[in-house]
Amino acid sequence: MPRRTKAHISRQNMTTPAGRKAVLTEVIDLIDQWLEASLKGEVGVLSYTEPKELQQQLALQIPKEGQPEEILKEVKRYLSHAVRTAHPQYLNQLFGGFNLPAFVGEILTAATNTSMYTYEVAPAATLMEMAIVEKMLAYTGWNSGTGAMMTGGSNTNMVAMLLARNSIFKGAKMEGISGLPHLAVLVSERAHFSMLKAANTIGIGQNAVVKVALDENGRMRREGLEAAMEHCLANGMMPFMVCSTAGTTETGSFDAIDEAAAFAKKHQMWHHVDGSWGASLLLGSRSQSLFKGLEQADSFSWNPHKLMNIPLICSVLLVRREGIMREEIQSHDADYIYHDNDTSAYDMGPASLQCGRRVDALKLWLAWKYYGDEGYGKRIDHLLDLAEYATDRIANDDRLELMFPTQSLNVNFRFAVPEGLDADAFNEAVRYDLIRSGSGMVNYCRLEKGLSIRLILLNPDLRKEDLDQFFERFIEAAEKHLFRLQVAGAKAS
Ligand SMILES: Cc1ncc(COP(=O)(O)O)c(C=O)c1O
Known part of the structure; x- marks a missing residue:
């Protein structure tokens, strides 16, 4: 396949039809590569960076004189720091996944700006x-x-x-x-x-x-x-x-x-x-x-x-x-x-x-038309199956503890710590370890029994294997954390 020439963007050519097309093609290409890696889970969910360091990396000063030639670099930089909410290990919040027809609607919305x-x-x-x-x-x-x-x-x-x-x-x-x-x-x-x-x-x-x-x-x-x-x-x-x-x-x-x-x-x-x-x-x-x-x-x-x-x-x-x-x-x-x-x-x-x-209607209109009631019905049924699967997985593993009876698509659990350890602080720390390593993103909330890892099932592209991988990674991070605490305890005594 012939290699497409990379767009060269300058103040002069950006406003020509050919320049505009080159920019749009390039940006769509970058987005597609980014999405592909996210959807396959080939990369981390995020590349965690502390705010001060990120501020520096982003070079956030708005210049006096415009810099059109920097635009593609900025797009790449933004993508490299974005949290991949369509990644199979993003189980953190009440939004996520990738919906192609809705994405197309979003592009059309911006293009037609009304x-x-x-x-x-x-x-x-x-x-x-x-x-x-x-x-x-x-x-x-x-x-x-x-x-x-x-x-x-x-x-x-x-x-x-x-x-x-x-x-x-x-x-x-x-x-x-x-x-x-x-x-x-x-x-x-x-x-x-x-x-x-x-x-x-x-x-x-x-x-x-x-x-x-x-x-x-x-x-x-x-x-x-x-x-x-x-x-x-x-x-x-x-x-x-x-x-x-x-x-x-x-x-x-x-x-x-x-x-x-x-x-x-x-x-x-x-x-x-x-x-x-x-x-x-x-x-x-x-x-x-x-x-x-x-x-x-x-x-x-x-x-x-x-x-x-x-x-x-x-x-x-x-x-x-x-x-x-x-x-x-x-x-x-x-x-x-x-x-x-x-x-x-x-x-x-x-x-x-x-x-x-x-215009928030177009993206939903396109998605509902694409999947139909039946398609959406299957997606929801699949998510309920996954919630059941995750709940059973927790119930059958002594290292984990179910924190609340699963009601729909929120599965609340935590690592069952040995006696004497603070379970809340422990699970919170494990959650941050996962995020810092980029291997998974899941949130927590506080329930009557204490701090609970809140696993959210909303991405219909998830498979049971993705959940298995999540639990393996969570348990591995928890065991490492436990080991570090034990070593620190041994040194202190
Ligand atoms: C039950 C419930 N109500 C309201 C909201 C707020 O919705 P939004 O984030 O769209 O403002 C949320 C968000 O998570 C929610 O879970």
Whole structure:
């Protein structure tokens, strides 16, 4: 094969059609090589560098005079320091994997650079966003509804809280919350921290978030809610919203949505379901029962940038009452952008807190079209199989200890240390050893039993062999750490 000539980029040629093409070809080539190595797991998950050293390596000063000829070098440098989130040993957080059609959508989004606020400037993207919302609504069991894409699960939760506030306290949109009672929101003890941020943002304050005690599987149940309600009433607080979590960040637990629904109905509260992590389990063939009661909820967060492996950001808020988003969010002072014309009914901007809205619909549209419901269903089923496999693997290995009964795709475990050692500090150190060596990336959280390694299954390209490799590496790192401690102990005595 003839070798392609490397692009020579200079100020002069970069703006010519041939120069542009050379740059794009070169960059795509570099990205492809980087992805290939990541996907095969041929390299480390990352090349760990301390911040001060990285600062130096990146030469972060912005020059006075532009340096177009440096661009490819910068691209390479960036790639060499990027964490490979599609690597089979990246099991760290609630996003990752590589999704080709979505990646293509992301490139198209940047290439066409527009804003999804009016139909006029984003015709196809607007209709795609609407089609996605319709598609997702069909999974909720609601007869009607509305929805929109937002800038992350945290923001969908915040907007849900705002809608709850404005729908229950009718004047709040215009008058704010002065004069209202001491408001409260009831959430699972393991609800995501975005609920606290939401309470801060909508003006009720973080202390308004009342945490509900959970059962042994980390689920919020009716009894816990009633106890929290008693606590609120005794303290002069007025709960107006209950939030169930469909897939908690730490344990992957699903609150009893049906019980929260009945509770919300009895107390005339808004019921939000935060499915930022778990909503996509609706697509699986055996996980739909986790959502019993969703059909009675008022709003639902669904975050395809997590379990549908869409590049960040891709998040949707669905709301059961049609029209409410526009009514409670739009401001009537924007006629420079929103004109009354034949297409204004299609404008998504009025129902959004943002002005400019990035095109997040296209990448999800392409991915869902590519895989179909069936393809996504198989991906989810496979991940559930992997979670079971990992759980059994832990249960059958004396060196490991399961830290929480696996509920969905979060597997919590740790290395069982010999008596006398601090298990929390030990496991935390092993986790950092793995990261520094680049051989794996996994996170931890703190549960009742102590610090727990939180293994996240969300990359559908993972195979059981990849998990075997992860456990081998984790155990090897733990044994080395143990040996170092023993040597240090022997020297000290
Ligand atoms: C349950 C839950 N809710 C909300 C969020 C926030 O989502 P985002 O990171 O998109 O803001 C997360 C993130 O992990 C989550 O796990």
